[in-house]
Amino acid sequence: MAILYDVTPVYDFQKDMPWAHEPLKTIYVVQRLFTTILLVPIWVLYYLVMPRSYRPRPSWSIRMIVCVKFMKRLHKVTEVAGVTWGARNPESEETGKLKETRFEWVDSLPVELQTGIVRDPVAQCKRVGCFVWPKGRISLTAANQRSSSPSSSSVQKSKSSRVQVDVNPSASPDLSRLGPETRSVRSEKSSATPISSGSPPVIGIFLHGGGYCHMSAHESSGTSRIPRRLMQEKIFAQIYCVEYRLLQFAPVPAAIQDAAAVYAHVVLNVLGASRDVDGVYRYPGSSPPPPSPDPTLPSNSTSLQEETRPRVILIGDSAGGNLVLGLARWIRDEAVLPMPDGMLLLSPSCDPSHAFPISPSSYIPRPHERTDYLVDTPEPRALLQKTFIGHHPVETIHSPYISPTSPRVLRAYGHSVEWDGEGGQYGPLQLQAMEAAEGYLGPMTGVPLPTTVGPNAGGTSLSHTGTEDCAHQSIEAASAMTVDGRSGLTAATSVGSPSTVSGSGIVSATSGVGVQRDGVPESGHLSLVMEAPEPVSSGMEGIPGTSSGEDVTQLYLNPAPVNPAHRSSLFRDFPPSFVVMGDAERLEREVGLLSRAMQTDGVDVKLHIVKDGVHDCLMLKWWDEKERQKVWRGIAEWVQRCVIMRSC
Numbered sequence: 001m002a003i004l005y006d007v008t009p010v011y012d013f014q015k016d017m018p019w020a021h022e023p024l025k026t027i028y029v030v031q032r033l034f035t036t037i038l039l040v041p042i043w044v045l046y047y048l049v050m051p052r053s054y055r056p057r058p059s060w061s062i063r064m065i066v067c068v069k070f071m072k073r074l075h076k077v078t079e080v081a082g083v084t085w086g087a088r089n090p091e092s093e094e095t096g097k098l099k100e101t102r103f104e105w106v107d108s109l110p111v112e113l114q115t116g117i118v119r120d121p122v123a124q125c126k127r128v129g130c131f132v133w134p135k136g137r138i139s140l141t142a143a144n145q146r147s148s149s150p151s152s153s154s155v156q157k158s159k160s161s162r163v164q165v166d167v168n169p170s171a172s173p174d175l176s177r178l179g180p181e182t183r184s185v186r187s188e189k190s191s192a193t194p195i196s197s198g199s200p201p202v203i204g205i206f207l208h209g210g211g212y213c214h215m216s217a218h219e220s221s222g223t224s225r226i227p228r229r230l231m232q233e234k235i236f237a238q239i240y241c242v243e244y245r246l247l248q249f250a251p252v253p254a255a256i257q258d259a260a261a262v263y264a265h266v267v268l269n270v271l272g273a274s275r276d277v278d279g280v281y282r283y284p285g286s287s288p289p290p291p292s293p294d295p296t297l298p299s300n301s302t303s304l305q306e307e308t309r310p311r312v313i314l315i316g317d318s319a320g321g322n323l324v325l326g327l328a329r330w331i332r333d334e335a336v337l338p339m340p341d342g343m344l345l346l347s348p349s350c351d352p353s354h355a356f357p358i359s360p361s362s363y364i365p366r367p368h369e370r371t372d373y374l375v376d377t378p379e380p381r382a383l384l385q386k387t388f389i390g391h392h393p394v395e396t397i398h399s400p401y402i403s404p405t406s407p408r409v410l411r412a413y414g415h416s417v418e419w420d421g422e423g424g425q426y427g428p429l430q431l432q433a434m435e436a437a438e439g440y441l442g443p444m445t446g447v448p449l450p451t452t453v454g455p456n457a458g459g460t461s462l463s464h465t466g467t468e469d470c471a472h473q474s475i476e477a478a479s480a481m482t483v484d485g486r487s488g489l490t491a492a493t494s495v496g497s498p499s500t501v502s503g504s505g506i507v508s509a510t511s512g513v514g515v516q517r518d519g520v521p522e523s524g525h526l527s528l529v530m531e532a533p534e535p536v537s538s539g540m541e542g543i544p545g546t547s548s549g550e551d552v553t554q555l556y557l558n559p560a561p562v563n564p565a566h567r568s569s570l571f572r573d574f575p576p577s578f579v580v581m582g583d584a585e586r587l588e589r590e591v592g593l594l595s596r597a598m599q600t601d602g603v604d605v606k607l608h609i610v611k612d613g614v615h616d617c618l619m620l621k622w623w624d625e626k627e628r629q630k631v632w633r634g635i636a637e638w639v640q641r642c643v644i645m646r647s648c
Contacts, residue, residue: 251390321348
């Protein structure tokens, strides 16, 4: 008991959790461990005797079954008793002896880059600790320089964007839902192919998983198995593992600030990007040359210097994948730093809003409850997410920066939320019916039905659904549900018209185009909220572009990208991405929706589905090595083809 006794003070967000306080915490943890250990021989005996068809997945070994069940029971401890695993104070010095990495401090994000959501009155930019692989310093120049005339095949991008699915034919779900251009790519049985010596080196920025409250970037952490393997397979030349601030240390956007600081450090100080006359940072040789005087000649070309520069890939597993998506969105929307060359998303968490009971998706159980170790305990999960968003209103959880595959976000940008795999699907009619039934119609129906963007947004279609279909859906939704003898939606209107709802707190419904600031729509943006939250006084007069009393929170709910073409597109101009998910994990639906939405917006996506894989299986040393080896090989091939050769 004394060994398990936790002397760490209870974090603020755990004060109302009775089992988070000692001695109740130790009592709960001990009984949970004891009963779990007692169950192990019972599980082993049962699955040894019963046919394989009785196993969670017939392909699973006894070891895999026991480990999944064991982890699932221990994950309950983290949610009920507030136990944190492997967390480290991000502001502490690293005094231990490191065997594989070196520790470095990275300066806080430069003031001139503190724009958009990273500018916050509560979470301040700070210096960031990094564990850098390998331990010794290396030269980041290509081993063999290419000729002065780079081949056209190495610089020409594919004109068609598609989702490539690398999966066993027997795997589920129905992948035809992922997009019209989905195709299957078989993996060969060879080991991962290292990057050729003449290729530009690849630098990774790794953001670890752990639900924003567990784990660390330290080499001894379980999540470090991912960068370790990427280095062993010689896929990356160097990886920066970011010790970003977890939610118990600072709320959003602290984690994005830390990730942005390291990204800026790599781009500016390691790769030498400099600020151009237009205020945009560009790599040496990447500035477009002046137009050619001869109209028959191409007006620009890719320089040799740009072709041979090191590539940068953002890597994230689980919550780290969520952070990668948020960081990439900030880079794209602010349009000051160059975009990364690729994203490696390993079982990314795409919809943290699921944890909130007021979120409609939380009323549809996430799939694969029987086959994954992730658990859903609504109250503790909601408490964690509320702590994560901190001083921002609860609605912020539906920001594209935080929950890009929230049904609310997907529908606002015109993406389908239908899903044919396990766990069911949710569409506009079902969502609004649930909202009315639960009495949460007010905060939730700020999501408009799909519409077409007006001329101020470039004429880009937000949805394939026509206005007549939208009006029909609106009428159906209006009569969908009756609660306590009254209709959940009392009035239906055509798309773009305001609708009033009796007793629900809703003032009006918007068409989906136009930011609502103080109740006044502004064309060219997407509206995700009904009313603007109370402004938060920034008090950051020293930061360029800020003013006292600026509504910082609105940037989460109503993103305002610099490029007008991005204002109506959720993922347009995101870098090529390699997405990994298991077909037995609880995040299957949201990761599948992410891949489909990215592909629809023109992103080159390769989706690798791990047969019978659980959440974040690359981190689990006891998982099927044959299946994991297929993933590492797929990553190596993708890096070579899509990131280095740029021929997706």
